[in-house]
Amino acid sequence: MNDHLPRLQQLIQQLQQLPYLASKNVYRVAHHILGYSDDQLKRLTQAVELAHQHTVKCTVCYAWREREQLCYWCMTPRRMQNIVCVVESWHDLCAIERAGGYTGAYHVLGGVLSPLDGIGPEDLAIMPLIERVRSGSVEECILAMNQTLEGEATITFVTRALQPYRNTVRLSCLSRGIPVGSPLDMLDKLTVGKAIAERRPL
Amino acid sequence: MNDHLPRLQQLIQQLQQLPYLASKNVYRVAHHILGYSDDQLKRLTQAVELAHQHTVKCTVCYAWREREQLCYWCMTPRRMQNIVCVVESWHDLCAIERAGGYTGAYHVLGGVLSPLDGIGPEDLAIMPLIERVRSGSVEECILAMNQTLEGEATITFVTRALQPYRNTVRLSCLSRGIPVGSPLDMLDKLTVGKAIAERRPL
Numbered sequence: 340m341n342d343h344l345p346r347l348q349q350l351i352q353q354l355q356q357l358p359y360l361a362s363k364n365v366y367r368v369a370h371h372i373l374g375y376s377d378d379q380l381k382r383l384t385q386a387v388e389l390a391h392q393h394t395v396k397c398t399v400c401y402a403w404r405e406r407e408q409l410c411y412w413c414m415t416p417r418r419m420q421n422i423v424c425v426v427e428s429w430h431d432l433c434a435i436e437r438a439g440g441y442t443g444a445y446h447v448l449g450g451v452l453s454p455l456d457g458i459g460p461e462d463l464a465i466m467p468l469i470e471r472v473r474s475g476s477v478e479e480c481i482l483a484m485n486q487t488l489e490g491e492a493t494i495t496f497v498t499r500a501l502q503p504y505r506n507t508v509r510l511s512c513l514s515r516g517i518p519v520g521s522p523l524d525m526l527d528k529l530t531v532g533k534a535i536a537e538r539r540p541l
Numbered sequence: 542m543n544d545h546l547p548r549l550q551q552l553i554q555q556l557q558q559l560p561y562l563a564s565k566n567v568y569r570v571a572h573h574i575l576g577y578s579d580d581q582l583k584r585l586t587q588a589v590e591l592a593h594q595h596t597v598k599c600t601v602c603y604a605w606r607e608r609e610q611l612c613y614w615c616m617t618p619r620r621m622q623n624i625v626c627v628v629e630s631w632h633d634l635c636a637i638e639r640a641g642g643y644t645g646a647y648h649v650l651g652g653v654l655s656p657l658d659g660i661g662p663e664d665l666a667i668m669p670l671i672e673r674v675r676s677g678s679v680e681e682c683i684l685a686m687n688q689t690l691e692g693e694a695t696i697t698f699v700t701r702a703l704q705p706y707r708n709t710v711r712l713s714c715l716s717r718g719i720p721v722g723s724p725l726d727m728l729d730k731l732t733v734g735k736a737i738a739e740r741r742p743l
Contacts, residue, residue: 341635343613347605350592353585358573364561366632371560372589373596373605380593383555384586387574390552391582394575403549403575411545430568433543 347373399471401447401464403429412445419443421478425468425497427451427485435483443481446471451489452496465497472504479509486515549575601673603649603666605631614647621645623680627670627699629653629687637685645683648673653691654698667699674706681711688717 341348347369354365375383394403397410400423404410412418422443426432432445448463460466471477482497484490498510516534517523523531543550549571556567577585596605599612602625606612614620624645628634634647650665662668673679684699686692700712718736719725725733 343610344596344605344607346592346595346607349588353588357570359566359569360562366635367561368559369592370631373593375593380589384589386548386551386555387582387586390548390571391575391577393548394546403546405546405548408545429572433568
């Protein structure tokens with residue numbers, strides 16, 4: 340459609356590869372970027388380049404850290420290293436951090452088991468997690484994967500893999516139930532069912 | 542929250558300025574970009590820079606064109622220059638092009654009148670439109686603004702501004718009614734009401 344605008348078309352193709360940007364909004368974002376001043380554009384491209392260049396994965400917990408610095412979650416004395424929250428992704432880690440209150444360490448798997456997509460245990464940071472538990476300093480693992488088929492399967496797999504260390508490490512998962520502020524009659528029946536089945540004594 | 546990741550924070554701040562990217566998805570897009578190979582990253586930043594550098598607004602119709610080329614919509618012999626479709630934005634132009642079938646020219650206003658946001662006629666390409674009509678080659682103006690309060694107000698304003706040239710130029714607007722494939726009972730009452738009031742003889 341925009342053959343007469345090859346460079347704009349290139350930009351649109353690049354934007355189309357970004358996740359979570361609806362295909363019709365790609366045109367709006369491209370238009371927005373074209374309207375930037377040279378200064379604004381420099382800030383955008385520099386931010387992309389600098390972040391890409393200086394951010395690496397921590398070799399212990401696989402969260403992002405800056406190349407020149409130690410990993411915040413592994414090295415800050417304030418974070419308890421004996422509790423490890425296992426999450427699927429960095430953005431799930433961010434969600435838990437936004438909630439506040441959790442002061443332990445993390446382990447970012449980098450995804451979930453998904454045979455249909457060809458993602459097996461060797462594609463995730465599961466071996467490093469087992470190694471971390473085996474080395475002995477971890478007292479509790481919170482398996483905070485999402486409640487999807489793949490997330491639940493990953494919880495089951497990790498639980499089995501950690502079976503040999505159950506005498507030294509406690510395993511737990513996130514509580515399931517009614518979200519704060521949700522009216523019962525607006526929720527799906529699976530959530531309501533689980534909230535009743537896993538009810539808490541008062 | 543990510544004070545220990547200043548460069549990643551910078552990237553997130555830049556992404557937050559892009560429109561139509563939900564605030565929670567900003568973290569996912571940042572994570573996606575950090576996972577790029579050096580090659581992929583170069584393609585992204587180059588596309589942004591090249592598009593920004595080489596794309597300018599046409600001085601006639603205010604659509605995007607490449608600096609080195611003539612404006613496709615103004616200069617292609619295939620596009621009839623005596624019919625001008627007036628749109629709010631470049632992405633509305635793209636929507637009409639995607640629909641196919643329209644072979645006239647365009648005029649991109651660059652927004653709509655919105656006194657509350659401080660956007661007046663002088664902030665839009667309304668004077669150039671009047672000039673274009675006054676110069677005499679335009680036989681029809683399709684006012685294709687959106688059906689918002691501001692869009693309708695802009696149609697009214699442009700209609701009044703073009704009043705002196707009504708003997709040489711026809712004005713029209715897009716037809717309003719039931720969208721293709723929409724069941725009546727799922728539509729808002731304004732749309733159904735308009736479709737009845739502006740019914741078409743068979």
